[in-house]
Amino acid sequence: MNTEKPITPETSVREAILDTPFKDNLDRRNFNAKIFNLVILLATCLAMLILGLLLWRIGEQGLPWLNWNFITSFPSRMAARAGIFSALIGSACIIILTGIIAVVLGVSAAIYLEEMSAKNRINQLIELNIANLAGIPSLVYGMLGLAVFVRFLNFGRSIMAAACTLAIMILPVIIISSREALRTVPPSIRLAALALGATKWQTTWHHVLPAAMPGMLTGIILAISRALGEAAPLILVGGVTYIAFLPNSVYDSFTTLPIQIFNWAGRPQEEFQAIAAAGIIVLLGLVLFTNGIAILIRARLEDKNRW
Amino acid sequence: MVIAAQDLTLAYGDKNIVKKVSLEVGPRTVTALIGPSGCGKSTLLRTFNRMNDFVPSFRLVDGKIMYRDLNVYSGDVDPVFIRRRVGMVFQKPNPFPSSIYKNITWGPSINGYTGDFDQLVESSLRRAALWDEVKDKLNSSGLALSGGQQQRLCIARAIAMDPDVILMDEPCSALDPASTARIEDLIGELRERYTILIVTHNMQQAARVSEHTAFMFQGELIEHAVTKQIFNAPKHKLTEDYIMGRFG
Numbered sequence: 001m002n003t004e005k006p007i008t009p010e011t012s013v014r015e016a017i018l019d020t021p022f023k024d025n026l027d028r029r030n031f032n033a034k035i036f037n038l039v040i041l042l043a044t045c046l047a048m049l050i051l052g053l054l055l056w057r058i059g060e061q062g063l064p065w066l067n068w069n070f071i072t073s074f075p076s077r078m079a080a081r082a083g084i085f086s087a088l089i090g091s092a093c094i095i096i097l098t099g100i101i102a103v104v105l106g107v108s109a110a111i112y113l114e115e116m117s118a119k120n121r122i123n124q125l126i127e128l129n130i131a132n133l134a135g136i137p138s139l140v141y142g143m144l145g146l147a148v149f150v151r152f153l154n155f156g157r158s159i160m161a162a163a164c165t166l167a168i169m170i171l172p173v174i175i176i177s178s179r180e181a182l183r184t185v186p187p188s189i190r191l192a193a194l195a196l197g198a199t200k201w202q203t204t205w206h207h208v209l210p211a212a213m214p215g216m217l218t219g220i221i222l223a224i225s226r227a228l229g230e231a232a233p234l235i236l237v238g239g240v241t242y243i244a245f246l247p248n249s250v251y252d253s254f255t256t257l258p259i260q261i262f263n264w265a266g267r268p269q270e271e272f273q274a275i276a277a278a279g280i281i282v283l284l285g286l287v288l289f290t291n292g293i294a295i296l297i298r299a300r301l302e303d304k305n306r307w
Numbered sequence: 308m309v310i311a312a313q314d315l316t317l318a319y320g321d322k323n324i325v326k327k328v329s330l331e332v333g334p335r336t337v338t339a340l341i342g343p344s345g346c347g348k349s350t351l352l353r354t355f356n357r358m359n360d361f362v363p364s365f366r367l368v369d370g371k372i373m374y375r376d377l378n379v380y381s382g383d384v385d386p387v388f389i390r391r392r393v394g395m396v397f398q399k400p401n402p403f404p405s406s407i408y409k410n411i412t413w414g415p416s417i418n419g420y421t422g423d424f425d426q427l428v429e430s431s432l433r434r435a436a437l438w439d440e441v442k443d444k445l446n447s448s449g450l451a452l453s454g455g456q457q458q459r460l461c462i463a464r465a466i467a468m469d470p471d472v473i474l475m476d477e478p479c480s481a482l483d484p485a486s487t488a489r490i491e492d493l494i495g496e497l498r499e500r501y502t503i504l505i506v507t508h509n510m511q512q513a514a515r516v517s518e519h520t521a522f523m524f525q526g527e528l529i530e531h532a533v534t535k536q537i538f539n540a541p542k543h544k545l546t547e548d549y550i551m552g553r554f555g
Contacts, residue, residue: 012375012376013374013375013376013377013392013471014377017392020469021420021421021422022391022415022418022419022420022421022468022469023419023420023421024388024391024418024419025419026385026387026388029387029417030385030387
């Protein structure tokens, strides 16, 4: 700014800058940048390493037991004959039902709170409460599920009760992440639609929601993965560990992969610990599968609407 | 010569956007880059301070960019250093979401400015013809200003770094005529101190603010001359057609 001596074409730029009040310390700043890069790289490596170790350990224990028989057999008192079929089907049914309930309720609530309702005190209070709900331990949701769905609504210790409980549990996360996704939609899109004579609802349905969908899916994926791995609330709601039949309706009793794994892992026999590990591999596979589908959908949506 | 492109070919992916362009810009002048949309003028402008580094598919195919004695794209030149000397003003005003004061001081402070910051803020804002309008609200948000004021704040932010060159990428395209006129006046004052390259769609603007004009078409530099000559007696038919508004 206060350079008195003008830079002539002959002076080297690096020399010229020495006279200015800027002591730009480029070497130190670049060094800092390198350190920072190293730190985040190490953090990533550490996280991957721990994850890798866990996977390796589980694979080592469980892979020898993992075969088609294990997946298609019902649980048994003998580890060699025990399988995970009823738990796998139970988990699949519950997660589909949970997904439907939680996504419909959660996305609707997010749209109402973000797009439709007035931004007033009550709205802020609701927002605060939703954020708080996200931090409540899952066991508490299990007790709620037991009181409301199993007893009061008389669903019994059923798939329906379990799915409702899990749906309520992940609802706050879905609402919060969906609202966040709606907020990232540029206001100009809404104005463009409204200026063409669209109603608020048409604007939301045709433009805002599709634009926010990829972001919403990210939150939904995380929430559903969490629900898939929960054992605690379902044990309260009444997941049984010995189910030797497949459910006929959503009001049948159930077991899930995490419950089965929890049960096996708690037994003293070494074989059961090993099949618990095999069960974990199946659970990981299921999580990967559901996430894979969601990521595929998200990728397709993102391709379709970019601005 | 302050900044120059030499036989420059630039590409996004496999598509060459700028083809064999050579352009030299001398000190303390305003050079306008004109041409129809997609002719590569913005891409060329963003190469001068390596802002294209952030476009994943960008490639420098051939040729080089010189900034005084530095080869801008050579491995031993730090792009951070280049950008600190070759500032930029963007198409849409993009002030930081913080106070006017901080908008000005952040760049100099991370670059180790040792002078007086209050003075720096005042002189930068004065030079950007914004001081009188904001001197009483330096602590209010830069985003609270009008579009034209925001753009002048961005110019003030750029000149607070005491740059050597200022690149402007259609700086008035998002502004109303009154704000545009103010920015054009400002460019006229800034040329006494800085080398300015400005991309513009507006031919009258090029004629008003620049001393040299370069006309680009489909990635090639068709004509580069003194602005008066480009507008009064263009050598190429294409230049003439474009200036007369027959296409583009």
